[in-house]
Amino acid sequence: MPQRRLFYLDANRLTAYHWHAGKMTAEGSFSADATGFDAFSAYLAQHKQNLFYLLADVVEEGFQPDVIPHVQGRDRTAMLRRKNDQYFHGAPLNLAIALGRETTGRRDDKVLFLALTKPQLFEPWLAALRDAEAQLVGVYSLPLVANAFAKAHVGRNRDHPTQFLLVSVTRAGLRQTYIDRGQLRFSRLTPLSGGSLDEITAACSNESAKIYQYLIGYRLFERGAKLTTLVLTHPAQTTSFQERCRDTGDVHFEFLDLIAESGRYGLKTLPNDSHCETFFLHMMARNAPREQFAEAAERRLYRLWQTRLALNTASIVILLSCLMFSAKQLIQLYNLQEDTHQVQQLAETTGLQYAVALKALPQMPFTSNNLRALIDRYDTLVKHTPTLDPIYQRISAALQQAQRVELDRIDWKLGGNPDEGKQTAEGPAKAVPAGKVVQSNELFVIADVYAQLPIGLKNDERTLKSIIDAFNAALIKDGKVQVRILKLPFDVESTKTLRSSDDDAAVVEVPKFSVRILQKL
Amino acid sequence: MTPLAKTLQRIRWNLLLFLTTLVLGAAMLYYSQALLGEADKTHKQAVDKRGEVQGKLANARNEERELLEKFSRYQDIVARGYIGGERRLDWIEQIRKIKTTRKLLDVIYELEPQLVLDGSNASGFDFMVSNMRLQMLLLHEEDLLLFLSDLRGSMRAYTSVKSCNVIKQTRTGSSAQLAADCMVDWITLRERTSG
Numbered sequence: 001m002p003q004r005r006l007f008y009l010d011a012n013r014l015t016a017y018h019w020h021a022g023k024m025t026a027e028g029s030f031s032a033d034a035t036g037f038d039a040f041s042a043y044l045a046q047h048k049q050n051l052f053y054l055l056a057d058v059v060e061e062g063f064q065p066d067v068i069p070h071v072q073g074r075d076r077t078a079m080l081r082r083k084n085d086q087y088f089h090g091a092p093l094n095l096a097i098a099l100g101r102e103t104t105g106r107r108d109d110k111v112l113f114l115a116l117t118k119p120q121l122f123e124p125w126l127a128a129l130r131d132a133e134a135q136l137v138g139v140y141s142l143p144l145v146a147n148a149f150a151k152a153h154v155g156r157n158r159d160h161p162t163q164f165l166l167v168s169v170t171r172a173g174l175r176q177t178y179i180d181r182g183q184l185r186f187s188r189l190t191p192l193s194g195g196s197l198d199e200i201t202a203a204c205s206n207e208s209a210k211i212y213q214y215l216i217g218y219r220l221f222e223r224g225a226k227l228t229t230l231v232l233t234h235p236a237q238t239t240s241f242q243e244r245c246r247d248t249g250d251v252h253f254e255f256l257d258l259i260a261e262s263g264r265y266g267l268k269t270l271p272n273d274s275h276c277e278t279f280f281l282h283m284m285a286r287n288a289p290r291e292q293f294a295e296a297a298e299r300r301l302y303r304l305w306q307t308r309l310a311l312n313t314a315s316i317v318i319l320l321s322c323l324m325f326s327a328k329q330l331i332q333l334y335n336l337q338e339d340t341h342q343v344q345q346l347a348e349t350t351g352l353q354y355a356v357a358l359k360a361l362p363q364m365p366f367t368s369n370n371l372r373a374l375i376d377r378y379d380t381l382v383k384h385t386p387t388l389d390p391i392y393q394r395i396s397a398a399l400q401q402a403q404r405v406e407l408d409r410i411d412w413k414l415g416g417n418p419d420e421g422k423q424t425a426e427g428p429a430k431a432v433p434a435g436k437v438v439q440s441n442e443l444f445v446i447a448d449v450y451a452q453l454p455i456g457l458k459n460d461e462r463t464l465k466s467i468i469d470a471f472n473a474a475l476i477k478d479g480k481v482q483v484r485i486l487k488l489p490f491d492v493e494s495t496k497t498l499r500s501s502d503d504d505a506a507v508v509e510v511p512k513f514s515v516r517i518l519q520k521l
Numbered sequence: 522m523t524p525l526a527k528t529l530q531r532i533r534w535n536l537l538l539f540l541t542t543l544v545l546g547a548a549m550l551y552y553s554q555a556l557l558g559e560a561d562k563t564h565k566q567a568v569d570k571r572g573e574v575q576g577k578l579a580n581a582r583n584e585e586r587e588l589l590e591k592f593s594r595y596q597d598i599v600a601r602g603y604i605g606g607e608r609r610l611d612w613i614e615q616i617r618k619i620k621t622t623r624k625l626l627d628v629i630y631e632l633e634p635q636l637v638l639d640g641s642n643a644s645g646f647d648f649m650v651s652n653m654r655l656q657m658l659l660l661h662e663e664d665l666l667l668f669l670s671d672l673r674g675s676m677r678a679y680t681s682v683k684s685c686n687v688i689k690q691t692r693t694g695s696s697a698q699l700a701a702d703c704m705v706d707w708i709t710l711r712e713r714t715s716g
Contacts, residue, residue, distance in 0.1 A: 304531050311535040315542040322546030329553035333560050340564040347571040357581040370645035375591040385681040413684035
């Protein structure tokens with residue numbers, strides 16, 4: 001950061017201070033003549049890259065309250081310029097402070113116009129600054145800085161009156177600044193001829209009474225109310241002030257410890273007496289008021305410095321942010337690589353375990369795939385190789401239920417088609433090779449049962465049917481097989497001779513029937 | 522020189538610094554992101570590989586169990602003598618022995634030449650089959666069932682009954698009550714020779 005140098009300007013001379021972290025060092029005092037200006041230029045040449053603040057404490061300062069229509073943008077700027085020119089013609093060091101809006105009517109803007117009305121007091125110094133290409137932060141007046149301090153004071157002491165007079169002593173004289181609800185309304189500097197304590201305290205008392213009348217006259221303060229006057233004094237001199245500045249019916253004095261306030265705001269070079277210029281200079285450097293008097297052209301180099309600072313700050317912020325983000329990424333990268341390493345090690349260990357597990361597999365004369373295929377094939381073979389026993393046991397049990405059924409023949413076979421024709425008497429059906437069984441989706445145990453019934457029931461179809469039904473029901477009792485009737489005894493076949501039953505010569509056939517038992521494998 | 526040009530000239534080094542840090546920062550971000558992306562990719566690959574190997578290991582344990590069980594079955598098949606060439610003499614002797622033991626009336630058989638059972642698969646073995654027609658005279662159907670059971674239990678071949686017709690005997694002068702006519706597959710396994 002560049003060094004900061006503060007200039008205190010009164011009617012006679014300019015004093016330069018070096019300011020650093022609350023420490024004030026007086027570096028030179030320059031008289032307002034050619035010698036002083038030259039010395040000042042030389043001084044500036046030594047401190048080219050510094051930031052410069054100018055604090056004016058002069059009598060020639062105008063305050064003009066006014067109301068203007070509520071406009072914004074360029075119109076407002078133009079109007080303010082016009083008004084300033086109207087009130088303070090020929091004073092380039094001017095500004096306007098917004099005091100809020102009226103509560104009635106058009107709700108116009110209340111504005112306080114200020115100007116340092118004697119430009120020739122400033123021009124030589126400003127010219128020197130221009131010539132030196134100095135980075136001028138701004139031109140401030142003491143009332144502006146005092147107002148900032150007063151605002152902070154009221155903010156800290158909530159029960160303090162909002163309208164009060166701040167009295168301070170500087171090298172230029174006695175400064176009275178009137179604050180109304182946190183806003184600067186008026187300020188006046190009374191030069192003191194000698195500067196003795198007695199003169200100061202007397203002036204404080206007298207001028208406070210005078211300004212009370214002034215404020216009443218301009219309706220800035222309510223008649224009859226007591227004006228609180230806050231006097232900044234060195235504690236060693238407070239008693240003297242108290243003795244001279246006694247409360248009247250109109251004015252009430254309060255004394256503020258200058259040393260305590262200096263300490264509160266971080267001024268390390270404490271004043272030796274009640275003179276406040278170093279205190280206000282410090283307040284200005286510490287937190288410069290937003291408003292200042294210098295024209296934009298005077299501050300161009302300061303703006304450039306601000307731009308450079310912004311660019312440099314942005315560069316640093318970008319670089320640091322990227323560095324931090326990259327560092328975070330690199331930490332993540334490191335953690336990820338660690339994790340990856342662990343995962344790889346685990347994979348390697350698991351791979352070794354897998355190799356060991358593979359070695360532990362039984363040593364076989366052929367591959368594991370062949371073993372699987374062999375056993376699967378064998379299992380299919382076994383699954384498709386039923387025995388006769390279950391069907392025989394089922395038929396035997398059914399015969400127990402239907403005792404009048406007499407068995408003639410059982411044709412048992414494996415087949416994929418449950419409806420294939422019954423076997424001829426020449427022999428059994430051709431065997432289905434085991435391999436073919438696999439190719440069929442379904443395989444059945446097919447058992448054709450041929451049986452006969454007592455001849456005496458030949459003409460009793462109903463009984464025959466009931467016996468056959470009972471036999472069938474016994475066969476399918478557990479629901480694991482299906483039974484289909486192939487032939488019933490009372491079917492009339494056209495290929496055979498049929499004679500009446502009372503004919504002795506007739507050929508009478510024993511009632512026969514056949515059923516097919518199907519069991520799905 | 523225009524005011525803007527003057528201004529730019531005064532702040533040119535600052536602008537250059539700003540642009541340089543901008544480029545440098547972007548490069549850092551890009552490079553670190555690329556590194557991280559690469560590391561992430563490697564990490565994912567490592568995790569995938571770990572998962573794969575762990576899966577293989579888990580499968581290997583299951584596989585081990587399965588193969589041990591199947592190998593045990595294979596050894597059982599070997600012990601039963603299903604693998605190897607046909608032992609027709611043994612079979613004949615065994616049938617005769619069962620007939621004697623079970624006091625069967627008559628057992629006539631006809632063993633056809635051996636064939637390769639179709640439907641053989643890539644097991645490295647051929648399933649060979651010999652069809653036998655078996656004709657028997659029986660006093661009771663249980664004789665047939667016991668005979669077939671004995672065949673299954675004692676033969677060094679897998680026997681599979683494909684059909685069996687049992688007919689009630691009506692002829693006089695014979696003690697046989699039933700006649701059985703069955704087809705039985707005699708299945709053995711032959712290891713394939715390469716080529």
